[in-house]
Amino acid sequence: MELGIVAFVLTNVLVKGLLVGFVYAIIALGYTMVYGVLQLINFAHSEVFITGGVVGFEVFRILGPSPMNGYLKLAIALIAAMIVAGFLNVLIERLAYRPLRNAPRLVPLISAIGVSLVLQDVIRFLEGLAGRFNLVYVLPDVFTQRAFGVPVPFSTAIVPVQGKDVIVIVVAILMLVGLTYLVNYTRLGRAIRAVAQDRTTSGLMGIDANRIISLTFLIGGALGGVGGVLFGIFFSKVDPYAGTIPGIKAFTAAVLGGIGSIPGAVLGGLVLGLLENLIGVLNVFAQVPALGFLKSIGAEYKDIGAFIALILILIFRPAGLLGRNTTEKV
Amino acid sequence: MSLLEVKGVQSYYGHIHALKGVDLTVGEGEVVALIGGNGAGKTTTLRTISGMLRPKQGDVTYAGRSIVGMAAHDIMSLGISHVPEGRRIFPQLTVRENLDIGAYKVSNRKLIQERMDEGFALFPRLAERRTQLGGTLSGGEQQMLAIARALMVDPKLLLLDEPSMGLSPKFVETIFDIVERLNRERGTTILLVEQNASMALGVARRAYVLQTGEIRLTGDAADVARDASVREAYLGG
Ligand SMILES: Nc1ncnc2c1ncn2[C@@H]1O[C@H](COP(=O)(O)OP(=O)(O)OP(=O)(O)O)[C@@H](O)[C@H]1O
Ligand SMILES: [Mg+2]
Numbered sequence: 001m002e003l004g005i006v007a008f009v010l011t012n013v014l015v016k017g018l019l020v021g022f023v024y025a026i027i028a029l030g031y032t033m034v035y036g037v038l039q040l041i042n043f044a045h046s047e048v049f050i051t052g053g054v055v056g057f058e059v060f061r062i063l064g065p066s067p068m069n070g071y072l073k074l075a076i077a078l079i080a081a082m083i084v085a086g087f088l089n090v091l092i093e094r095l096a097y098r099p100l101r102n103a104p105r106l107v108p109l110i111s112a113i114g115v116s117l118v119l120q121d122v123i124r125f126l127e128g129l130a131g132r133f134n135l136v137y138v139l140p141d142v143f144t145q146r147a148f149g150v151p152v153p154f155s156t157a158i159v160p161v162q163g164k165d166v167i168v169i170v171v172a173i174l175m176l177v178g179l180t181y182l183v184n185y186t187r188l189g190r191a192i193r194a195v196a197q198d199r200t201t202s203g204l205m206g207i208d209a210n211r212i213i214s215l216t217f218l219i220g221g222a223l224g225g226v227g228g229v230l231f232g233i234f235f236s237k238v239d240p241y242a243g244t245i246p247g248i249k250a251f252t253a254a255v256l257g258g259i260g261s262i263p264g265a266v267l268g269g270l271v272l273g274l275l276e277n278l279i280g281v282l283n284v285f286a287q288v289p290a291l292g293f294l295k296s297i298g299a300e301y302k303d304i305g306a307f308i309a310l311i312l313i314l315i316f317r318p319a320g321l322l323g324r325n326t327t328e329k330v
Numbered sequence: 331m332s333l334l335e336v337k338g339v340q341s342y343y344g345h346i347h348a349l350k351g352v353d354l355t356v357g358e359g360e361v362v363a364l365i366g367g368n369g370a371g372k373t374t375t376l377r378t379i380s381g382m383l384r385p386k387q388g389d390v391t392y393a394g395r396s397i398v399g400m401a402a403h404d405i406m407s408l409g410i411s412h413v414p415e416g417r418r419i420f421p422q423l424t425v426r427e428n429l430d431i432g433a434y435k436v437s438n439r440k441l442i443q444e445r446m447d448e449g450f451a452l453f454p455r456l457a458e459r460r461t462q463l464g465g466t467l468s469g470g471e472q473q474m475l476a477i478a479r480a481l482m483v484d485p486k487l488l489l490l491d492e493p494s495m496g497l498s499p500k501f502v503e504t505i506f507d508i509v510e511r512l513n514r515e516r517g518t519t520i521l522l523v524e525q526n527a528s529m530a531l532g533v534a535r536r537a538y539v540l541q542t543g544e545i546r547l548t549g550d551a552a553d554v555a556r557d558a559s560v561r562e563a564y565l566g567g
Contacts, residue, residue, distance in 0.1 A: 187430075190423070190430055190431055190434075193423060193427075194420050194423065197422055198418060200382065201414065201418040203381075203382070203401065203402035203403045203406070204380060204382070204402055204403075204406060204411075204418075205403075205406070205431050205432055205434050205479075206403050206406040206407055206434045206435040206483070207403055207434055208401070
């Protein structure tokens with residue numbers, strides 16, 4: 001087969017994989033931060049994140065006809081999504097998890113699944129009231145043609161990169177850098193880590209653990225909100241049930257990287273994004289005589305392949321790629 | 331008036347009746363020792379004072395004000411630092427970050443830096459290890475860090491739970507020296523829980539002997555040290 005085609009396909013995998021990977025990473029951070037402080041898997045995070053996607057949709061829809069600068073619209077969408085998703089997450093913790101703080105671990109997990117289902121239908125109901133079922137993003141022109149006002153350099157025949165792709169990556173990286181700084185170098189970040197490592201002792205240091213837990217949900221939810229908007233921009237639409245699969249994948253990414261680890265969540269997201277896009281194009285290589293069997297592996301195997309990879313990695317590294325292999329209580 | 335008063339305190343762990351009516355007072359500027367065998371309730375007494383545990387009965391007052399039922403983080407803000415049993419260093423925070431966390435309630439950055447320098451002067455070992463993770467320090471170094479961390483708020487009342495546990499004799503002496511200096515130079519009031527009764531009775535002015543959740547004996551440290559039953563049980567005859 002032609003080398004040019006291979007290069008084309010692989011470059012595409014790389015670009016798409018990184019894009020989706022960054023979106024997964026942002027969402028995965030919400031799972032991993034909450035897990036860090038409460039050892040709880042916040043199954044409602046998939047709906048918190050898609051709520052951000054819905055808010056983003058609404059902002060772009062409402063501002064659509066306005067002549068406002070496209071990047072300003074984006075900023076408004078992101079901020080609105082962060083606020084709504086962040087406070088929604090705080091509310092969920094207050095109502096559904098905090099009262100169960102001392103219950104056996106499975107109980108808040110069930111509560112989380114319940115919240116997740118309820119939220120799906122609340123979103124469906126609210127958008128349904130307005131007669132909207134398929135929330136197709138109305139993106140400003142700048143997003144679909146050029147990136148930050150300039151034509152995307154290598155967006156030629158090889159890989160069709162759009163302005164929105166660059167936006168997804170830039171926003172995601174800004175969020176990741178901001179969060180890393182917050183967690184590692186600020187007073188709040190230290191308190192979050194202290195509460196994650198030893199909640200009782202953090203109280204002796206004067207830290208109000210409940211407040212820190214709320215703030216952690218706020219930050220995780222806000223990141224989820226950004227993830228939702230980026231998801232909507234990237235896939236051009238969201239719907240009330242669209243959070244489930246990417247939610248599971250982001251959770252997978254968090255586990256893959258080592259649950260509780262922030263760099264782990266990012267690495268896990270990128271690995272997962274690249275992997276599933278690679279699996280999605282495997283059938284291209286069926287032209288090579290020895291690899292004929294790949295012909296039947298179509299793009300629909302993306303998800304399955306990613307999860308098989310997850311299982312394999314976890315068999316050999318149960319704590320995840322960057323997780324600590326210890327029994328110590330973190 | 332005493333700085334700290336514990337009156338008729340009864341504490342439970344589930345159905346386990348750990349404190350069966352404990353009375354003790356600590357005057358401002360005093361060093362008071364609380365000694366007793368394993369499981370006597372010493373740790374439980376400190377936990378009840380610092381708000382980690384809520385007593386079923388009785389009262390704890392600090393500077394004349396009842397603090398029973400307050401959250402640990404609020405009690406700490408009143409000027410009570412508790413160095414807990416087992417040191418409880420944050421394992422994944424560096425030495426510096428552990429000290430920063432100790433100063434969580436201090437907003438003046440200059441003050442934080444000053445106190446950190448004081449801590450490093452008190453324990454030069456920690457200064458060399460400021461970027462090392464807390465969990466990788468030796469037991470003795472962790473004990474130093476736990477004390478230095480508690481001092482970051484310059485507490486009025488310091489609760490120390492077995493600061494000499496697991497330390498070499500030389501470290502033990504260093505720790506008791508520091509306890510004395512804190513009290514003498516800064517006027518810090520100290521309630522000291524110890525298994526090492528002879529050392530504790532050496533630095534304390536007064537002492538309480540706790541046995542199965544009750545105070546068995548109290549008085550001047552020197553008198554307690556001379557008591558026949560204490561000598562037999564805690565001072566090796
Ligand atoms: N978390 C807990 N759950 C149940 N029982 C406990 C708990 N902590 C302590 N106890 C019990 O309460 C009693 C008092 O324990 P405490 O830790 O106060 O003793 P101590 O005097 O500090 O002993 P040591 O010198 O061994 O540290 C003991 O009988 C102990 O078994
Ligand atoms: Mg004890």
